[in-house]
Amino acid sequence: MGDKSISKQYFPLATLLLFFLFLGTTLLAQHHESKVDENWKEEALQQDFKAGDMIIEHITDSYEWHILTWNKTHVSIYLPVILYDQGEWHVFSSKHLHHGEAPYQGYHVAKEGFNGGKLVRTDTEGNEIRPDYDISITKNVLAIFISIFLLMWIFISVANSYKKRKGHAPKGMQSLLEPLILFVRDDIAKASIGHNYEKYTPYLLTIFFFIFFNNLFGIIPFFPGGANVTGNIGVTGVMAAFTFIITTFSANKNYWVHIINMPGVPWWLKLPLPLMPIVEIMGMFTKPFVLMVRLFANMTAGHIIVLGFVSLIFIFGHIAPVAGYGVSVVSVAFSIFMDILEVLVALIQAYVFTILSALYFGMATEEAH
Amino acid sequence: MQLINPGFGLIFWMTLAFLIVLFVLTKYAWKPILASLKEREDSIEDALQAAEEAKKEMAALQAKNETLLKQAREERDIMLADARKIKEQIIGEAREKANKEASIIVEDAREQINSEKQAALIELKNLIATYSIEIAEKVLRQELSDSKKQQAFVDKLLKETQLN
Numbered sequence: 001m002g003d004k005s006i007s008k009q010y011f012p013l014a015t016l017l018l019f020f021l022f023l024g025t026t027l028l029a030q031h032h033e034s035k036v037d038e039n040w041k042e043e044a045l046q047q048d049f050k051a052g053d054m055i056i057e058h059i060t061d062s063y064e065w066h067i068l069t070w071n072k073t074h075v076s077i078y079l080p081v082i083l084y085d086q087g088e089w090h091v092f093s094s095k096h097l098h099h100g101e102a103p104y105q106g107y108h109v110a111k112e113g114f115n116g117g118k119l120v121r122t123d124t125e126g127n128e129i130r131p132d133y134d135i136s137i138t139k140n141v142l143a144i145f146i147s148i149f150l151l152m153w154i155f156i157s158v159a160n161s162y163k164k165r166k167g168h169a170p171k172g173m174q175s176l177l178e179p180l181i182l183f184v185r186d187d188i189a190k191a192s193i194g195h196n197y198e199k200y201t202p203y204l205l206t207i208f209f210f211i212f213f214n215n216l217f218g219i220i221p222f223f224p225g226g227a228n229v230t231g232n233i234g235v236t237g238v239m240a241a242f243t244f245i246i247t248t249f250s251a252n253k254n255y256w257v258h259i260i261n262m263p264g265v266p267w268w269l270k271l272p273l274p275l276m277p278i279v280e281i282m283g284m285f286t287k288p289f290v291l292m293v294r295l296f297a298n299m300t301a302g303h304i305i306v307l308g309f310v311s312l313i314f315i316f317g318h319i320a321p322v323a324g325y326g327v328s329v330v331s332v333a334f335s336i337f338m339d340i341l342e343v344l345v346a347l348i349q350a351y352v353f354t355i356l357s358a359l360y361f362g363m364a365t366e367e368a369h
Numbered sequence: 370m371q372l373i374n375p376g377f378g379l380i381f382w383m384t385l386a387f388l389i390v391l392f393v394l395t396k397y398a399w400k401p402i403l404a405s406l407k408e409r410e411d412s413i414e415d416a417l418q419a420a421e422e423a424k425k426e427m428a429a430l431q432a433k434n435e436t437l438l439k440q441a442r443e444e445r446d447i448m449l450a451d452a453r454k455i456k457e458q459i460i461g462e463a464r465e466k467a468n469k470e471a472s473i474i475v476e477d478a479r480e481q482i483n484s485e486k487q488a489a490l491i492e493l494k495n496l497i498a499t500y501s502i503e504i505a506e507k508v509l510r511q512e513l514s515d516s517k518k519q520q521a522f523v524d525k526l527l528k529e530t531q532l533n
């Protein structure tokens with residue numbers, strides 16, 4: 001029975017590894033020595049180390065997954081670019097963009113500004129315009145795919161072990177995750193929502209573990225970690241939007257009464273100038289907005305600090321190698337400290353996002369008292 | 370600025386991926402996990418309740434035993450007391466009966482003695498009377514040996530008779 005169960009157990013892992021191998025062999029840099037690459041190398045040799053650019057490159061999304069630069073050669077996973085612009089589809093590998101240095105099919109990666117790091121085309125007046133729909137599989141999209149694959153694999157196998165070990169004590173992965181599941185159910189959902197918490201528990205568990213996994217993956221400095229998924233405002237925005245939609249759609253009469261005609265407030269705050277309703281309606285939107293910004297800012301800030309400490313080594317090393325070695329000790333110590341703090345923050349931010357979502361659901365479904 | 374400019378593609382894929390993960394995990398992970406957790410909690414709750422009930426039952430049983438024991442003890446005491454009473458009663462009765470019988474015997478004895486005594490007395494009286502008569506006869510024979518004396522005696526007797 002041993003062989004069979006082991007092969008069954010490791011089958012998803014093997015599939016995952018094969019998937020990455022395939023990605024690696026098909027999309028990885030082929031060390032082609034094209035002209036553009038040569039030019040880029042020349043440029044890179046002349047460039048000084050720019051901490052700001054490096055940090056921004058690490059915390060923003062990109063069309064390729066940069067793994068490392070060895071001997072001035074970039075090793076990256078090239079991801080597909082999918083654009084729909086002016087009624088036409090453009091699908092090509094990001095290899096053709098040469099690390100954002102070259103245009104392809106009229107599109108290039110904007111260097112700076114509001115659209116920095118994103119594919120744009122230049123119109124006749126020289127303005128950079130984003131394509132109508134850019135649904136490229138970017139670094140963050142791939143990281144999301146990997147994380148949801150892992151989440152589904154882990155939790156479905158945990159669910160199976162619950163079925164298999166019915167009436168027994170939890171074991172292995174199950175016993176690792178059960179306290180977290182119970183924590184979300186009892187201390188977040190039940191505590192914040194009240195008697196009808198069961199309807200919302202699956203959503204709360206999903207966002208909790210999605211944020212927690214991606215936060216942890218963001219701390220791992222190399223592939224498949226390292227993508228700043230939860231530090232991306234688009235990702236946090238989508239989750240905040242889900243919370244907003246669920247809150248609004250599950251809201252009962254009492255919730256709307258509190259927004260339109262807040263009880264226990266002097267009438268002159270509602271008539272003739274509806275001050276309270278305006279504040280309450282604004283509150284409906286600021287709540288998810290704050291959710292979005294908090295997670296994004298916390299994760300991004302943490303990454304910036306760690307990267308900043310690492311950058312110090314190179315900045316000092318550029319001044320004098322000895323200084324670089326000297327600073328490296330301090331920098332690494334601080335980076336380790338920050339990384340440990342980030343592990344804590346990963347859990348705390350997942351908790352905060354989840355408990356606030358639960359509180360909003362609780363407010364929306366609270367009965368009049 | 371580029372940090373706060375979300376990419377359309379990322380939002381699109383994130384929404385899609387999140388919906389998929391939400392649906393799949395809800396159906397295949399959270400529902401079975403939460404159901405088994407609840408089941409386990411319920412079974413633990415039931416087991417605890419059963420233990421509590423067993424404990425209560427045990428206590429009730431013990432209390433019942435105690436009362437039974439107490440009752441038995443009381444019954445034994447009552448029985449003992451009854452036995453003692455009966456014993457005393459029997460002894461008392463026996464004593465009374467013995468007394469009565471003894472007194473009857475004594476009475477009988479006394480009566481017998483009395484009658485014997487009476488008989489003896491009667492016999493004695495008779496004897497004395499016989500002796501007296503013999504003595505009187507002898508005295509009279511001696512006294513009345515001459516006629517004068519006889520006369521005198523008759524006179525005297527007559528006199529006495531007149532007086533009567």
